[in-house]
Amino acid sequence: MRSGILLKQALESYRSDADVGPLPPPVDTDSLLNTFHPDHLRGSVVKLGVGVNAGDSCQRDLADLLQTEAYIDEADLAGTPVTDVDVLVIGGGGAGCAAALAAAEKGARVLLATKLRLGDSNTVMAEGGIQASIEPDDSVQKHIQDTLRGGHHAGNPSLVASMAEDGPDVLRWLIHLGMQFELTASGDLQTRRAGGMSASRLVYCRDYTGLEMMRVLREAVTQHRSIEVWEQSPAVELLSNEFGLKCVGAVLTSLIDGQMRIVRTRSVILATGGLGRLHLNGFATSNHLGATGDGLVLAYRIGAKLCELDSFQYHPTGLVYPSHLSGKLVTEGVRAAGALLLNANGNRFIDELQPRDIVCAAILRECQEGRGVRIDDERVGVWLDTPRLEQTQPGLLERQFPNLMSRTKGSGLDPRTQPLLVHPTLHYQNGGVIIDASGASTVPGLYAVGEVAGGIHGRNRIMGNALLEIICFGRRAGYAATAKRDRGPKKVTLEHINQLRRALTLAKMPMTRRAPQILPAYAKGGLWTR
Amino acid sequence: MSTATHEGDNRTHISLTINGLAVDVTAGMTLVEAAWHAGVPGITGVGCLEGVCGSCRVMLRRDKVVSVGLACQTFVESGIEVIFLPAASAPRHHYDINDFKDSWDIHARFHSIFPEASRCRHCHGCVGACPKDISVEDGVALAAQGRYREAGEAFFECVMCELCDVACPELIAPAHVGLFSRRITAHFHLRPPNLITRLEELRQKRVEMGEGERDED
Structure with missing residues (x-):
């Protein structure tokens, strides 16, 4: 007892x-x-054995997931229907919607695929607000300093600077789309100060900021003529070129009928969110049902470098x-x-x-x-x-x-x-896929935005930076993904999966478990107890 | 050792049907938990589990009374029949906020986008369907009168479940009327001086640095 x-x-x-x-x-x-602190629990952190982060520290449950067998191999691709689009966005939360809208603004044909319903995300549950330095006694520089200090100086200063500089324009973009905020009597945006801020910088919409943001973005996406939305369509694997070196699409499945589909594209934007539903170290979570870390698994397999996997x-x-x-x-x-x-x-x-x-x-x-x-x-x-x-x-x-x-x-x-x-x-995955200021990962053709991306919050995120990050980098990735105008992929393969299987075998790792997880075990129709 | 809980008598067994399957669960469970516990297949319309994403729409029958609600916020009861509803169908009302250049013609535009909004027959279907107790009918009436700010305020707690859209015999799509009202209020009227001042400062700084204008928008 x-x-x-x-x-x-x-x-x-x-x-x-x-x-x-x-x-x-x-x-x-x-x-x-x-x-x-759970990050320091004895035995909770291990070293990764295969992949680009081999040798790096990683939380144990996450490491198990990153080093697993895939669901499909090349035989599964034969006869699977193919869809061609300019940009594929995987994930239907705030970051995915912002990326899809930005890419569509530039004239791209966009497919947004999401595991559950469009808008089912952690964005919708965010209560506190969004940070942007707009008050006279505040500055972009102060916002940068607060974010880096809050993250115990483990964040990437250039990413943090991009985010802080974009803050005011992100608010303008959201207002243009029709998002409301609290105002003062004179019509200024109301701000408040939260933990770790050196000035009053949090703008908000009562305790429903994320809901207000998500319903506006959702409506804007569904109403947009050149964005197609596939709901209940999780990604099971990314596709690579014949050398396994470039991302050229993804394989999606359907939760309704299990039908697989190949999407062939020049750019994939991962916006799959976090991993609270993996219940790391046995903890309960604040996250929504779909937060099972799928994006980290997909990105790691195709060779994207990750960071802060133990924070x-x-x-x-x-x-x-x-x-x-x-x-x-x-x-x-x-x-x-x-x-x-x-x-x-x-x-x-x-x-x-x-x-x-x-x-x-x-x-x-x-x-x-x-x-x-x-x-x-x-x-x-x-x-x-x-x-x-x-x-x-x-x-x-x-x-x-x-x-x-x-x-x-x-x-x-x-x-x-x-x-x-x-x-x-x-509550939140501090690290994730390493990106540059345009949201590009280390793998050509693959972008990562929102909670699945890392490098901004260091080892601790301060309140209000998540909602800013998803819009800022969502837009940046959406614009960047449409800028490259090559002729598109010639061949779509699972070469990177073949390489993964070789690495797992050489490292003598078990290949019994498959990933991505897609849904927590208790929601898959098995017996469940509280 | 027996355990004292906030739940009180949570060992009581409850029988109900979910999507036609007979299900045996314990009191205190939500309908989502009951469906998981019993292994009801095909329950994929679940999202936040705290009543703000509007995904887990269910239709319930208690004796002869039929109602709708959110499964993650509704607790199991003996003898009820529960059906998890499929996701909402594609929207029937189309607009692009970028097409609105002039706020003076917004009233005409509203009625051409939502022609049904002025045909409310006050059946209260939408009001009864709303899991957030929004006065949906009043909100639609305000929008039809061109009072978009007040209409949008009425829909402040809307979680996009679109159950009111399903309930409306005139196909008004009240949730989207509400969201339209909120969006154009911000789009046309939110011009905060503190934000505008800072944007102008940043623009001038970019010009000084020789970076020129952004081409992003």
């Missing part, structure tokens, strides 16, 4: 007006992170209860508004507004050292003290966090009277 105080007991002894005790003296953050963001406050929202976020804004984190003894244990990785490590410390609130063997957490917030600022939760209130409403839980049980949740 693991330690901790049982939920019932903890609830009975909880008082929203109890004395929470003094904040303990700050501990050394390096040793806190090294001991408790992930665990958001400190994922819900433990209600169970159907397990792992879903309580936005950082609730802590910014003054909500405290309390352990099972009712004591504070960390300054709640420290960077995400530090707060996350502190919560895990409380849980491991027996000061967590336990539901059963699996589920443990600490209190996010929302009733106290309601007591000191009545009505605030309802006014500022309609999304949180409407989500908990259905399950008989009222954050105004009962504290929320929270635990860190797998």
Whole structure:
């Protein structure tokens, strides 16, 4: 039996007006992170054995996925229907839509293929906002500095500069497409300051910024005459030329009828998002159902170099209860508004507004050292003290966090009277496919944008840079992918898969498991338990 | 050791049908979880699992009452019949926001794009269908009167599930009327001075650096 105080007991002894005790003296953050952050769990990181990143550190579960057998071989390509387009975009979230719209602006015929429905993505769940330096006391330079510092100086300065410089123009482009933002009384864009920012830089649309962005982009894409959309069509493999050196298309399948299709093109833009649904290190996730890291697998196999494969963001406050929202976020804004984190003894244990990785490590410390609130063997957490917030600022939760209130409403839980049980949740992939300022990967013909790309956020992303990144690099890749006007591919092959199989065999790696995963095992129609 | 949970009595067994299959699950599960648990095949219309992507549309029957909703936000009940709905069909109303050069003719354009919007027969089908409790009918009426800002505000919480489109006997496509209203409000009226000032500063800097104008747009 693991330690901790049982939920019932903890609830009975909880008082929203109890004395929470003094904040303990700050501990050394390096040793806190090294001991408790999931990136540093013993045995969670391995060295890759095959591929362009051989020898690099990689999270164990991800390494297993990157070094696996493919679903198809060349025999499967025979007789498969072929579609020719100028640009293929794989992924229907914010980055994919931005790339498709940009390529279509330049006159390209675009095919956007997405695994689920157009708009099913992490973009739609983003609550906080989007960063752009527009206030008089702010500058592009400050935005660059904040982003690099937040990422522990592991980010690529030239990519960060491209993103920060594009910020204001990204907002103009979104407004042109019809996205609304909060305004001040004088009509300026309302900004606010979040963790890690040296100026007020976050523009937003209540706590629904990502939803507002995604529905506008989705409508713009479906209405566009030269963008064709294939839903329920995941990519199972990229296609290479006869030397396995250039990306010339992809093989898509259909979740409805299993029919495979070959798409032949000059440029493929990967916008497949992250991998929360792999539940790395056994963590719950805030991500949508399709976030299974498919893009990383496809890109790695065709020879694209990846980076920071051992660095992930665990958001400190994922819900433990209600169970159907397990792992879903309580936005950082609730802590910014003054909500405290309390352990099972009712004591504070960390300054709640420290960077995400530090707060996350502190919560895990409380849980491991027996000061967590336990539901059963699996589920443990600490209190996010929302009733106290309601007591000191009545009505605030309802006014500022309609999304949180409407989500908990259905399950008989009222954050105004009962504290929320929270635990860190797998939130974001900090690294990914290495790109240049136009979104191009190290493989000719292959671009990567959005969460699947790496190098911008270093080893920790600050709030509001994800929504900026997807539009900025989505547009850049869309424009760049149409600039090359060669005659298109002559031959489409799976030569890179043949090379992968040779490498796996030489390295004596098992070839039993196949990837990309496409859906988590529990959603594939097997028996499932919570 | 028995475990105390927030869920209360979550061991209760519940029987229902999903896509015609009899399913035995425990109370407290959502319809998505129940479908996964029972291995119902072909459930691919699932996305965010928190009620904001609008993918997991279901039709439910309790006794003789039929309703619609989102499967990730609806809990299992004894005896109900559930059908996961297919994705929405292609849009019937077409426009390109780049074609709108003059905001004075937007009212005429709206009625040529959405000719059905002024034919609402107040059946409340859309209002009953909306999983977000949006006053859909009022929103459509406001748009038909040319009050796009207010109409768009009414649709603020729209999650694009398009259940109102399915419910409308006049084929108004209320979700798209709402989105049109929101989009043209931003497109024509959002001109924030702080953003415009910064864009101009950056443009002048590029000219000074000799980079010239961007050709991107």
